[in-house]
Amino acid sequence: SEFLLLGLSEEPALQPLIFELFLSMYLVIVLGNLLFILAVSSDSHLHTPMYFFLSNLSLVDICFTSTTIPKMLVNIQTKSKVITYVGSYTQMYFLTLFGGWDNFFLTVMAYDRYVAICHPLQYTVIMNPRLCGLLVLVSWIMNVLNSLLHSLMISRLSFPAELEIPHCFCETKQKIKLACSDTFFINMVMYLVTVLLGSGPLAGILYSYSKIVSICGIPSAQGKYKAFSTCASHLLVVSLFYGTVLGSHSSAAASVMYAVVTPMLNPFIYSLKNKDIKMALKRLYGMADLFLLFCP
Numbered sequence: 001s002e003f004l005l006l007g008l009s010e011e012p013a014l015q016p017l018i019f020e021l022f023l024s025m026y027l028v029i030v031l032g033n034l035l036f037i038l039a040v041s042s043d044s045h046l047h048t049p050m051y052f053f054l055s056n057l058s059l060v061d062i063c064f065t066s067t068t069i070p071k072m073l074v075n076i077q078t079k080s081k082v083i084t085y086v087g088s089y090t091q092m093y094f095l096t097l098f099g100g101w102d103n104f105f106l107t108v109m110a111y112d113r114y115v116a117i118c119h120p121l122q123y124t125v126i127m128n129p130r131l132c133g134l135l136v137l138v139s140w141i142m143n144v145l146n147s148l149l150h151s152l153m154i155s156r157l158s159f160p161a162e163l164e165i166p167h168c169f170c171e172t173k174q175k176i177k178l179a180c181s182d183t184f185f186i187n188m189v190m191y192l193v194t195v196l197l198g199s200g201p202l203a204g205i206l207y208s209y210s211k212i213v214s215i216c217g218i219p220s221a222q223g224k225y226k227a228f229s230t231c232a233s234h235l236l237v238v239s240l241f242y243g244t245v246l247g248s249h250s251s252a253a254a255s256v257m258y259a260v261v262t263p264m265l266n267p268f269i270y271s272l273k274n275k276d277i278k279m280a281l282k283r284l285y286g287m288a289d290l291f292l293l294f295c296p
Contacts, residue, residue, distance in 0.1 A: 003088050003159075004081040007072065007168045008256065019076045025264055026069040032267040033058035039280035046280055049127040050112050054270060056136065057105045061263035064098035067091055068169040068259055088170040089155065093147045095259075096172060100143035100197060106238050107201035108135050113231050114208040146197055153186050154179075171255065205238060233270050240265065 008018060036058045040046045068091065075081055083091070115126050150172050157179040165174050172190070176183050212231060244258035271277045 002082050002084050003170070004162065004164045005072075005075060005083050005168055005170070006081060006164055006166050007075070008253065015076050015079075019073060022069055022260070023073055025260055026065060026073070029065050029260070029264045030062055032264065033062050035281065035284070036267040036271065036277070039277055039284050042284055043276075043280040046276060049132050050109065050116070052132055053105050053109050053112060057102065057109075058267060060098050060101045060105065061266055064095070064102065065260060065263050067094040067098065072168045083170065088175075089151055092154070092170045092172055092175065093151045095169070096150050097143050097147040100146055101139060102241065103198065103201050104139040104143065106234070106241060107204045108139075109234055110205040110208040110238070113234060114211050117212050117231075142197070146193060149193065150190070153189060157181050157183065157186070167255065169259070202242065209235070233274070236269055237262075237266055240269075 009015075037055050040051045040055045071083065071087070071091065075083075112127060116123050119126065154172065154175055157176070158181040159175075159179055163178055165178065167174055176186060176190070209231070240262050241258075244254060244262050271281070
């Protein structure tokens with residue numbers, strides 16, 4: 001009826017430090033991504049496909065971390081390692097769902113950059129609101145079905161009476177590894193799904209950037225620099241995302257990098273050298289000051 005999450009460390013002296021560290025990181029994730037969403041939504045100049053997908057990415061990052069960090073903080077504070085059977089499957093379902101959405105939005109953003117750089121005159125026609133909405137809807141349906149498949153497949157497995165998960169949250173691969181029953185068929189299905197929904201988007205990103213590298217008719221050095229500078233932030237986030245995903249298969253610490261550190265850095269990476277976002281944040285800050293002036 002319940003499982004035990006062993007966490008990153010069982011050393012009692014380290015628990016307060018871990019609690020403070022992850023609480024701080026969670027607050028930064030929520031506030032940073034919320035500010036990014038508010039900045040984009042409050043500025044009409046940022047109502048473009050690129051910022052639409054970035055806002056969705058920020059929202060997914062908030063939801064993704066909210067499935068793991070609050071439960072971990074509660075367990076540390078109450079000195080309990082327990083997660084219920086239903087809670088473990090709920091957490092696993094939403095981890096798979098939001099992780100899939102992260103992957104999808106990074107792929108769509110790569111396609112958006114490809115169209116903007118290689119077909120600038122047709123950009124507004126190709127990346128129209130209907131297509132953007134359709135891409136989000138298709139992603140939602142695909143990832144909901146994928147998450148349901150993961151949950152249903154794992155619900156058929158048998159587990160020990162006292163299952164100890166050497167992690168701070170429930171991951172699919174961890175539960176499969178600790179199952180008592182035969183997992184060959186499930187491993188094969190999961191492998192095929194990973195190839196389709198994991199390698200497919202990565203191949204799309206690589207294809208988009210292979211086209212961008214050819215510069216598509218931008219002869220000047222200044223034009224090339226401008227083209228690549230618009231992709232630099234996205235390339236950094238893609239590298240961080242896939243690097244931590246691959247590392248998450250080796251250790252719990254690497255999984256935390258993927259589940260916590262990457263969502264925390266994303267809004268800063270996209271805002272650091274982005275003049276439009278900085279201007280939107282300044283206007284947002286000015287509006288907040290005005291609101292406090294009239295509504296103290």
